Amino acid sequence: MKLGQATIKDIARELNVSSSTVSRALKDYPGISDETKRRVKELADKLNYRPNAVALSLRKSKSFTIGVIIPEVVHFFFSTVISGIEEVAFSNGYNVILCQTNERLDREKSSIDTMLSNQIDGLLVSFSKETTEFDHFSKLMDLDFPIVFFDRLPEIPNAVNVTVNDFEGAYQAVKHLLEQGYKRIVHLAGPSNLAISKKRKEGYLKALAEAGIEADESLIIECPGGNEKESFDVTKQLFENEKNRPDAIFAHHDIVAAGAMMALKSLDLRIPEDVGLVGYSNWQFSSMIDPPLSTVSQPGFKIGETAITMLLEMIDKKRDYKSEPVQVVLDTELLVRKSSVRI
Amino acid sequence: MKLGQATIKDIARELNVSSSTVSRALKDYPGISDETKRRVKELADKLNYRPNAVALSLRKSKSFTIGVIIPEVVHFFFSTVISGIEEVAFSNGYNVILCQTNERLDREKSSIDTMLSNQIDGLLVSFSKETTEFDHFSKLMDLDFPIVFFDRLPEIPNAVNVTVNDFEGAYQAVKHLLEQGYKRIVHLAGPSNLAISKKRKEGYLKALAEAGIEADESLIIECPGGNEKESFDVTKQLFENEKNRPDAIFAHHDIVAAGAMMALKSLDLRIPEDVGLVGYSNWQFSSMIDPPLSTVSQPGFKIGETAITMLLEMIDKKRDYKSEPVQVVLDTELLVRKSSVRI
Numbered sequence: 048m049k050l051g052q053a054t055i056k057d058i059a060r061e062l063n064v065s066s067s068t069v070s071r072a073l074k075d076y077p078g079i080s081d082e083t084k085r086r087v088k089e090l091a092d093k094l095n096y097r098p099n100a101v102a103l104s105l106r107k108s109k110s111f112t113i114g115v116i117i118p119e120v121v122h123f124f125f126s127t128v129i130s131g132i133e134e135v136a137f138s139n140g141y142n143v144i145l146c147q148t149n150e151r152l153d154r155e156k157s158s159i160d161t162m163l164s165n166q167i168d169g170l171l172v173s174f175s176k177e178t179t180e181f182d183h184f185s186k187l188m189d190l191d192f193p194i195v196f197f198d199r200l201p202e203i204p205n206a207v208n209v210t211v212n213d214f215e216g217a218y219q220a221v222k223h224l225l226e227q228g229y230k231r232i233v234h235l236a237g238p239s240n241l242a243i244s245k246k247r248k249e250g251y252l253k254a255l256a257e258a259g260i261e262a263d264e265s266l267i268i269e270c271p272g273g274n275e276k277e278s279f280d281v282t283k284q285l286f287e288n289e290k291n292r293p294d295a296i297f298a299h300h301d302i303v304a305a306g307a308m309m310a311l312k313s314l315d316l317r318i319p320e321d322v323g324l325v326g327y328s329n330w331q332f333s334s335m336i337d338p339p340l341s342t343v344s345q346p347g348f349k350i351g352e353t354a355i356t357m358l359l360e361m362i363d364k365k366r367d368y369k370s371e372p373v374q375v376v377l378d379t380e381l382l383v384r385k386s387s388v389r390i
Numbered sequence: 391m392k393l394g395q396a397t398i399k400d401i402a403r404e405l406n407v408s409s410s411t412v413s414r415a416l417k418d419y420p421g422i423s424d425e426t427k428r429r430v431k432e433l434a435d436k437l438n439y440r441p442n443a444v445a446l447s448l449r450k451s452k453s454f455t456i457g458v459i460i461p462e463v464v465h466f467f468f469s470t471v472i473s474g475i476e477e478v479a480f481s482n483g484y485n486v487i488l489c490q491t492n493e494r495l496d497r498e499k500s501s502i503d504t505m506l507s508n509q510i511d512g513l514l515v516s517f518s519k520e521t522t523e524f525d526h527f528s529k530l531m532d533l534d535f536p537i538v539f540f541d542r543l544p545e546i547p548n549a550v551n552v553t554v555n556d557f558e559g560a561y562q563a564v565k566h567l568l569e570q571g572y573k574r575i576v577h578l579a580g581p582s583n584l585a586i587s588k589k590r591k592e593g594y595l596k597a598l599a600e601a602g603i604e605a606d607e608s609l610i611i612e613c614p615g616g617n618e619k620e621s622f623d624v625t626k627q628l629f630e631n632e633k634n635r636p637d638a639i640f641a642h643h644d645i646v647a648a649g650a651m652m653a654l655k656s657l658d659l660r661i662p663e664d665v666g667l668v669g670y671s672n673w674q675f676s677s678m679i680d681p682p683l684s685t686v687s688q689p690g691f692k693i694g695e696t697a698i699t700m701l702l703e704m705i706d707k708k709r710d711y712k713s714e715p716v717q718v719v720l721d722t723e724l725l726v727r728k729s730s731v732r733i
Contacts, residue, residue: 112504120488121469121674129463129490137497142504145463145488147472154480161455161485165508275678305678331464332675335618335648 058090113358114162115145115171116155123330124300124347125173128197131351132171139359141168152177159183169193169358174201176238176271191369193361197354200242205372207361209354213243216343216379217250220325221297223341223381225258227389229295229323231266233285235278235307237299238271247299247327266293273299275306282310286322294322295387301326301333301342308336308386324386338385346377353377401433455485456701457505458514461493466673467643467690468516471540474694475514482702484511495520502526512536512701517544519581519614534712536704540697543585548715550704552697556586559686559722560593563668564640566684566724568601570733572638572666574609576628578621578650580642581614590642590670609636616642618649625653629665637665638730644669644676644685651679651729667729681728689720696720 055073059066064083072079072087113136117125129145136143144167146158155175162170172184172194181201188194188203196208224232234251237244248267255262268285270278278298286292298304304326308318316322318338326333329344353375360366398416402409407426415422415430456479460468472488479486487510489501498518505513515527515537524544531537531546539551567575577594580587591610598605611628613621621641629635641647647669651661659665661681669676672687696718703709 110507112508119469120463120472121466123464126462126464130492133490133492142500143489144504144508145490146486147476147488149473149476157485161487164453165455165487302674305675309678330675331645332648332673332678335652335675335679337680 057094058087061090062086109168109362110166111140112142112144112165112167113169113171113355114165114167115143116148116158116162117145117173118148118150118175120145120147122328124198124328124345127347128173128351128354131348131353132355133351134348135352135355135359141359148175150176156183159187163187169195169362171354171358172196172201173198176241179240193358195354195358195361197350198243200374205369207357207368207373209350209357209375209377210243211345211350211377211379213246213379214250214253216327216345216381217247217297218254219250219379219381220327220341220343221251221254222257223383224295224297224323224325224387225254225260227319227323227387229387230260231263231291231293232295232297233266233268233282233293235268235270235281235296235298235303237269237273239269244299251297270299270303273303275302275309278303278306279310279313282307283314286311286314286316296322296324298324298326300328301330301340304340304342304386305332305336308340318386319389323389329382334384341384341387342382344380344382346379349377400437401430404433405429452511452705453509454483455487455508455510456512456514456698457508457510458486458488459491459498459501459505460488460516461491461518463488463490465671467541467671467688470690471516471694471697474691474696475698476694477691478695478698478702484702491518493519499526502530506530512538512705514697514701515539515544516541519584522583536701538697538701538704540693541586543717548712550700550711550716552693552700552718552720553586554688554693554720554722556589556722557593557596559670559688559724560590560640561597562593562722562724563670563684563686564594564597565600566726567638567640567666567668567730568597568603570662570666570730572730573603574606574634574636575638575640575666576609576611576625576636578611578613578624578639578641578646580612580616582612587642594640613642613646616646618645618652621646621649622653622656625650626656629654629657629659639665639667641667641669643671644673644683647683647685648675648679651683661729662732666732672725677727684727684730685725687723687725689722692720 055066055069059069068079069087072084073091115132133143148155148158152175155178181203184194184201185203196206198210200208200210221232234248236248252262268281270281296307298307304324308324311318311322318324326340326342329342333340333342357373361368398409398412402412411422412430415427416434458475476486491498491501495518498521524546527537527544528546539549541553543551543553564575577591579591595605611624613624639650641650647667651667654661654665661667669683669685672685676683676685700716704711
């Protein structure tokens with residue numbers, strides 16, 4: 048029996064009970080003894096029984112529903128991606144349901160289960176910060192279930208995805224700071240298990256290297272939480288001492304930059320005169336804060352449009368993404384505002 | 391035949407075709423003539439055939455999935471409500487799926503259809519700005535389908551809902567501006583069809599009346615779009631002329647206040663010295679802009695927690711909300727920051 052292809056009948060035969068007993072035991076219905084439930088569940092586990100996978104392969108009709116899994120809806124970037132997804136989905140007669148994982152792997156897995164049992168036609172995924180193994184996705188892909196990843200790139204060969212050129216975005220941001228005469232540039236980095244964080248750090252390092260500046264590991268601080276409180280504390284500590292004080296910050300997103308800005312203000316450091324500051328993602332508020340924040344803009348709407356367009360092609364089998372996996376990389380744009388201009 | 395209780399069999403009998411033909415015609419499957427599809431759909435329409443309603447009444451097992459319908463995920467307030475919902479839902483073994491309507495009635499209706507065909511156990515709803523009739527909700531409630539409304543109060547008798555005391559929140563905000571010596575206070579109001587907008591306007595008017603100030607209708611401007619561009623333009627026009635210039639603004643939410651702030655700055659008006667400014671909703675950026683924005687904070691997380699708790703009680707029939715409908719009103723909190731303090 049192939050992995051994951053065990054059916055309720057297989058389990059029933061093996062345990063010498065009825066299929067209906069197995070089904071009810073798996074759903075924890077009353078009227079089935081705890082002992083039977085335990086035996087059914089153990090065997091189902093052992094045989095890797097997957098109701099969703101079976102349901103998938105048995106599906107005949109389309110639901111015209113697309114599932115979107117995102118870390119956090121509150122992120123302005125993700126909300127623009129969702130807008131792009133919805134525009135194309137609705138104009139093609141599809142509805143969109145969203146699940147947010149709050150950056151947690153367990154919620155990501157249960158979101159997938161929920162969506163599959165709801166018979167979605169395909170999935171768009173930006174996985175959680177906690178996700179380091181990708182079996183829960185690759186198993187579905189093996190069953191030819193349509194999935195397109197966006198923003199965060201999974202370690203799955205041939206995964207279809209849409210990302211932005213984070214390396215180039217970070218490189219341009221740090222090059223700009225160097226051109227403005229800043230020299231000791233801090234990088235408030237993202238969680239190191241995400242490819243986007245790695246790429247942004249590489250871009251930062253390349254710009255420094257090109258300028259003949261040796262990277263100082265003590266200036267690269269991971270801010271995995273990504274909230275303003277965390278970056279406030281980190282920045283305050285880094286800039287408290289006058290001796291060897293850094294003179295610029297490249298933050299891995301705008302909320303982190305905003306926290307850094309508040310810390311610099313609390314130390315009476317002037318932006319951009321004393322310290323230059325560039326963020327990432329162009330949040331809604333970034334042009335409204337004082338000074339307005341320079342940032343790297345990602346084409347969120349276009350990411351959404353591109354991802355859903357590819358997903359609909361997979362669903363309608365208009366293009367063979369399996370034999371020709373597509374990895375789209377979109378360009379970022381550096382928005383120079385007052386926080387980083389001192390020439 | 392009662393409204394909405396027609397079945398596929400009724401349609402088949404009337405048209406003298408098979409049930410399977412009706413089913414396939416309704417789903418637009420190939421292999422059915424256009425003429426048959428037209429006849430089936432016309433009759434289904436005439437008989438008010440509702441597959442979801444029937445599916446609902448036939449449902450036996452729980453899906454442990456809750457549907458949440460919100461206008462826009464990008465609103466910081468809604469994202470905090472969602473967090474509250476998810477905390478309680480997950481800890482009770484439920485998953486949450488979201489649909490955003492983008493403030494459009496047609497998307498609201500199709501979101502409901504999507505969620506119902508996905509067999510959710512109950513719905514949490516904040517309806518769109520376009521929604522002025524509520525049949526699509528009340529029909530479900532008549533079938534005893536569990537729904538709890540939050541933030542926006544529908545015109546449905548006995549609807550269970552959770553709102554905040556917008557009247558009191560607005561009253562406190564404007565009273566505070568008056569205490570700070572501001573006299574000609576503009577109200578940048580929300581769309582007039584929403585109860586929250588009406589309540590906030592009433593609170594504004596009560597504070598003025600108590601201070602013996604006659605309301606000036608030319609100072610009450612509707613900003614239905616709720617974006618910063620709109621309020622920028624409105625504010626610039628209002629404050630351009632020195633003659634009889636207003637000296638304060640109470641905005642119906644913080645994005646609107648932020649647009650107004652940028653307009654005041656562009657006119658070289660000082661905040662709070664020349665013009666006082668109070669927003670509503672306490673967005674994430676409101677403490678980060680310069681000057682930090684005074685605002686009315688709504689307990690978003692608590693709204694979410696309260697709404698889902700009531701919904702789970704409805705689902706599990708632990709409490710009879712039908713004979714004793716509950717309308718919870720939570721308190722707001724005025725957060726006084728620099729933008730409105732000149733004494």
